[in-house]
Amino acid sequence: MRKNIIFxxxxxxxxxxxxxxxxxxxxxxxxxxEMLDVYSGKKEFKQTEYSNIIEKFKxxxxxxxxxxxxxxxSNITVTDWIHTDMPQVRVADISNLKNIRNVRTLxxxxxxxxxxxxxxxxxxxxxxxxTDKETPxxxxxRYFLEGTEMTAEQIKGQKGxxxxxxxxxxxxxxxxxxxxxxxxxxxxxxxxxxxxxxxxTFSNIAxxxxxxxxxxxxxxxxxxxxxxxxxxxxxSELGLDFIDYSLYSNTYCITAYTECFELGNMMFxxxxxxxxxxxxxxxxxxxxxxxKKIISDVENIQKALTGLDVDKIVNLLYGDTNKLQDMLDAxxxxxxxxxxxxxxxxxxxxxxxxxxxxxxxxLAKDLEKTDMNAVANTLSDPAVMALVKMLPQLSxxxxxxxxxxxxxxxxxxxxxxxxxxxxxxxxxxxSLENLPQTxxxxxxxxxxxxxxxxxxxxxxxxxxxxxxxxxNAIMETADKYAGLGSLNEADTDLLAERVKQWINxxxxxxxxxxxxxxxxxxxxxxxxxxxxQA
Numbered sequence: 366m367r368k369n370i371i372f373x374x375x376x377x378x379x380x381x382x383x384x385x386x387x388x389x390x391x392x393x394x395x396x397x398x399e400m401l402d403v404y405s406g407k408k409e410f411k412q413t414e415y416s417n418i419i420e421k422f423k424x425x426x427x428x429x430x431x432x433x434x435x436x437x438x439s440n441i442t443v444t445d446w447i448h449t450d451m452p453q454v455r456v457a458d459i460s461n462l463k464n465i466r467n468v469r470t471l472x473x474x475x476x477x478x479x480x481x482x483x484x485x486x487x488x489x490x491x492x493x494x495x496t497d498k499e500t501p502x503x504x505x506x507r508y509f510l511e512g513t514e515m516t517a518e519q520i521k522g523q524k525g526x527x528x529x530x531x532x533x534x535x536x537x538x539x540x541x542x543x544x545x546x547x548x549x550x551x552x553x554x555x556x557x558x559x560x561x562x563x564x565x566t567f568s569n570i571a572x573x574x575x576x577x578x579x580x581x582x583x584x585x586x587x588x589x590x591x592x593x594x595x596x597x598x599x600x601s602e603l604g605l606d607f608i609d610y611s612l613y614s615n616t617y618c619i620t621a622y623t624e625c626f627e628l629g630n631m632m633f634x635x636x637x638x639x640x641x642x643x644x645x646x647x648x649x650x651x652x653x654x655x656x657k658k659i660i661s662d663v664e665n666i667q668k669a670l671t672g673l674d675v676d677k678i679v680n681l682l683y684g685d686t687n688k689l690q691d692m693l694d695a696x697x698x699x700x701x702x703x704x705x706x707x708x709x710x711x712x713x714x715x716x717x718x719x720x721x722x723x724x725x726x727x728l729a730k731d732l733e734k735t736d737m738n739a740v741a742n743t744l745s746d747p748a749v750m751a752l753v754k755m756l757p758q759l760s761x762x763x764x765x766x767x768x769x770x771x772x773x774x775x776x777x778x779x780x781x782x783x784x785x786x787x788x789x790x791x792x793x794x795x796s797l798e799n800l801p802q803t804x805x806x807x808x809x810x811x812x813x814x815x816x817x818x819x820x821x822x823x824x825x826x827x828x829x830x831x832x833x834x835x836x837n838a839i840m841e842t843a844d845k846y847a848g849l850g851s852l853n854e855a856d857t858d859l860l861a862e863r864v865k866q867w868i869n870x871x872x873x874x875x876x877x878x879x880x881x882x883x884x885x886x887x888x889x890x891x892x893x894x895x896x897x898q899a
Contacts, residue, residue: 507532562619
């Protein structure tokens with residue numbers, strides 16, 4: 366489970382990186398010589414001005430935040446990607462960035478008091494600028510050597526047991542009034558962070574609320590969570606144990622022993638719900654992996670139930686409300702009959718072995734083939750009786766009788782032993798006396814089963830090996846969320862409303878700087894700390 370989330374998260378980061386590095390769009394084709402002429406001043410660049418002004422376009426923003434080793438922000442650079450459905454248009458954008466510049470082409474912005482206009486030769490344009498605006502999520506990084514806190518400058522090059530503590534704080538909050546009580550909600554954002562420790566200088570590496578993997582030379586440590594989730598939803602207060610603590614913890618710790626402390630860059634990526642939706646399948650990117658997983662589980666349960674044809678069983682029961690009760694009564698009667706005749710059944714079962722049943726079956730078949738009247742008439746004739754003593758065989762009738770005699774000779778010892786054992790036990794004798802009534806009741810039970818054969822077949826399919834596997838998966842999923850069952854109705858309603866408003870808050874956050882109302886926008890944040898070198 367955790368590894369799946371980790372790899373999904375890493376894929377998201379990788380996808381973001383690839384988009385930023387490779388999504389060059391269809392820039393205006395200009396030869397190298399022409400560009401050199403423009404830059405050298407031999408040729409003047411003239412941008413075509415387009416009269417078709419549009420305000421509905423796509424704007425994706427990436428905020429690059431450089432941090433000091435302790436997490437303090439040193440500078441912020443923002444890159445905006447503008448995409449239109451058609452080229453040769455003028456985009457009416459807004460931005461509060463400073464030192465705005467086109468980073469891909471020579472197209473320069475045209476500004477007035479309210480807007481910044483871009484004449485788009487193609488459908489894609491990238492520009493960047495700086496800002497001193499505080500990011501929604503900030504980080505505080507602390508360093509400890511043998512339990513004593515130190516600055517990055519003090520700990521570099523030191524030897525001993527070290528701890529790196531990262532604390533993420535969600536500063537983007539909003540008040541919420543729910544059921545007459547005031548709450549503070551943090552805008553839901555998925556935070557993914559990590560760093561790399563060389564195994565040549567670090568050993569006994571461990572991480573709290575995170576994961577790590579080794580490539581044989583270094584340990585890659587990473588952690589992820591939703592800063593402010595606990596405070597927004599009251600997870601700890603409600604005791605929702607099914608949610609992994611690492612998901613809503615705001616603090617992550619790396620511990621290790623080092624011969625000479627130095628640390629490469631720590632990287633963090635922060636994604637609001639809108640960014641996850643754009644990078645993923647476009648669906649509702651709820652609660653960032655945790656709630657997405659819950660929704661995925663619900664969908665999987667729906668698929669499993671559909672495959673199990675539970676609808677058929679429900680429809681069969683719904684069609685006749687007495688069906689289930691009849692079935693339950695029949696099962697109860699069958700159990701009672703077994704308990705009342707258990708000793709008789711066990712005695713019969715003892716003698717009804719495969720070999721003995723074969724002998725009885727043979728006797729029955731031979732009886733069916735033999736003309737018993739002919740045999741009786743032949744044997745009762747005085748002349749025949751005299752000849753029997755002289756001839757081994759008289760006729761086909763006598764031959765059949767000989768076969769029956771052998772069958773009876775095989776079967777009688779079995780029946781005699783069984784009857785003797787039955788006569789010796791009062792309970793068995795009582796069961797034998799009641800056998801006619803028992804068989805009548807058993808026949809009624811079989812009739813009920815026959816009438817509900819379709820329902821039984823559907824239930825039988827439900828209990829097949831494949832269906833059982835699906836049902837087990839459903840039950841395991843249900844177990845994960847069993848914590849919800851411990852909530853009373855009021856707490857359940859409160860949690861549902863808090864989640865609803867929390868998600869709505871997240872879906873409204875679409876840009877860090879500014880964006881026209883009609884534009885479709887999203888934003889992600891990428892943080893990088895300065896390295897600590899010994």
